[in-house]
Amino acid sequence: MKKKLALALLSALSINYSAYAGNNEPSEVYQYLQQLAVPEKGIGAREAGTKEEQRTADFIAKELEKFGLAVTYQPFVFGKNSLKSTNIIADSNPKASKTIILGAHYDSTGAEKGSLGAIDNGAGVAAMLAIAKKMGSTSNQDINFRYIAFGAEETGLEGSRYYVKQLKASPDELANIKAMINFDTIAGGDIVYVHSAHTKPYRCASKEFPYNSDTSIRNALLSASTKVLGEKDQYTVHPAYPGYPEGVTGSWSDHAPFACAGIPIAYVEATNFTINGEEGYDGYSQTTNPTTWSCFDSKNLSACDRKDEKHWGKIWHTKFDNLETLNQMFPGRIEQQLDQTVAVFDELFSNINKYMK
Numbered sequence: 505m506k507k508k509l510a511l512a513l514l515s516a517l518s519i520n521y522s523a524y525a526g527n528n529e530p531s532e533v534y535q536y537l538q539q540l541a542v543p544e545k546g547i548g549a550r551e552a553g554t555k556e557e558q559r560t561a562d563f564i565a566k567e568l569e570k571f572g573l574a575v576t577y578q579p580f581v582f583g584k585n586s587l588k589s590t591n592i593i594a595d596s597n598p599k600a601s602k603t604i605i606l607g608a609h610y611d612s613t614g615a616e617k618g619s620l621g622a623i624d625n626g627a628g629v630a631a632m633l634a635i636a637k638k639m640g641s642t643s644n645q646d647i648n649f650r651y652i653a654f655g656a657e658e659t660g661l662e663g664s665r666y667y668v669k670q671l672k673a674s675p676d677e678l679a680n681i682k683a684m685i686n687f688d689t690i691a692g693g694d695i696v697y698v699h700s701a702h703t704k705p706y707r708c709a710s711k712e713f714p715y716n717s718d719t720s721i722r723n724a725l726l727s728a729s730t731k732v733l734g735e736k737d738q739y740t741v742h743p744a745y746p747g748y749p750e751g752v753t754g755s756w757s758d759h760a761p762f763a764c765a766g767i768p769i770a771y772v773e774a775t776n777f778t779i780n781g782e783e784g785y786d787g788y789s790q791t792t793n794p795t796t797w798s799c800f801d802s803k804n805l806s807a808c809d810r811k812d813e814k815h816w817g818k819i820w821h822t823k824f825d826n827l828e829t830l831n832q833m834f835p836g837r838i839e840q841q842l843d844q845t846v847a848v849f850d851e852l853f854s855n856i857n858k859y860m861k
């Protein structure tokens with residue numbers, strides 16, 4: 505009996521593995537990623553201010569409309585050359601008095617760096633779409649889930665800064681926003697972390713609103729991940745390193761303007777804080793995979809030669825941020841990380857009152 509059970513378990517495991525190795529139909533969230541970041545299947549590089557970025561905005565808006573959400577285009581102009589971009593905003597229940605925002609930037613760096621923006625940030629947008637689809641329009645009567653695809657993040661958080669600026673102009677709406685979760689590079693790296701805003705305030709554009717480094721939404725997300733993924737695979741917080749207490753992050757992505765507007769934030773990021781990278785243990789090196797290093801010293805988790813190292817285990821903004829390359833380096837990883845994120849958010853959003861007391 506026991507042996508039979510073990511065999512059944514083994515075969516179940518192997519079915520799972522083959523799904524992630526690409527032998528079966530990919531999951532919906534993974535198909536979204538293909539449409540966003542694989543040129544033959546959809547778009548590819550989506551540099552801010554280009555027609556590819558605009559095409560991506562239209563694709564995202566059309567999908568969100570299909571789920572029965574109220575979709576708004578929020579166009580804005582940015583930079584010295586007055587380039588155009590757009591935030592796509594979708595509400596599940598606009599009449600509710602409490603709003604929780606899930607945001608992900610959809611632009612990528614320019615193709616000249618060789619990046620197609622698969623993990624940064626096609627993965628974040630794909631997961632946001634799959635979660636929005638799962639939750640639909642009537643998931644919770646008391647809470648509005650607002651999904652925002654930000655434009656022009658890579659050029660200086662243009663979309664999120666513009667969004668928050670508009671938000672500040674309507675105090676009632678701002679007061680309704682209970683939390684913001686940022687998806688930026690949620691797959692590809694070795695370990696999935698959740699951060700809260702740094703305890704030392706960011707350099708905010710104005711001091712009009714009290715800076716918020718509350719950890720409530722980060723901790724809610726950690727609990728939901730433990731429930732869904734178990735103690736072994738749950739999301740984690742990074743250990744303390746110089747200048748950064750345990751579990752906090754800097755102002756380099758779309759969560760920053762929200763923390764500056766007094767909103768509790770959480771930021772999901774797949775990287776590897778155990779690596780001694782170019783500037784130490786700062787999470788910029790995302791993986792121990794030797795393909796992403798000139799030479800990786802697996803004993804000391806660092807470069808073999810710190811002077812000669814060229815790549816430092818970085819995927820973002822490099823030629824490694826290409827879905828085909830990523831699947832060769834990490835068979836099954838990207839799809840698995842995306843599926844897990846969708847499952848964690850299904851748990852969190854379906855039981856939001858329990859997790860956010």
Ligand SMILES: [Zn+2]
Nearest residue numbers: 624625688689
């Ligand atoms: Zn990014």
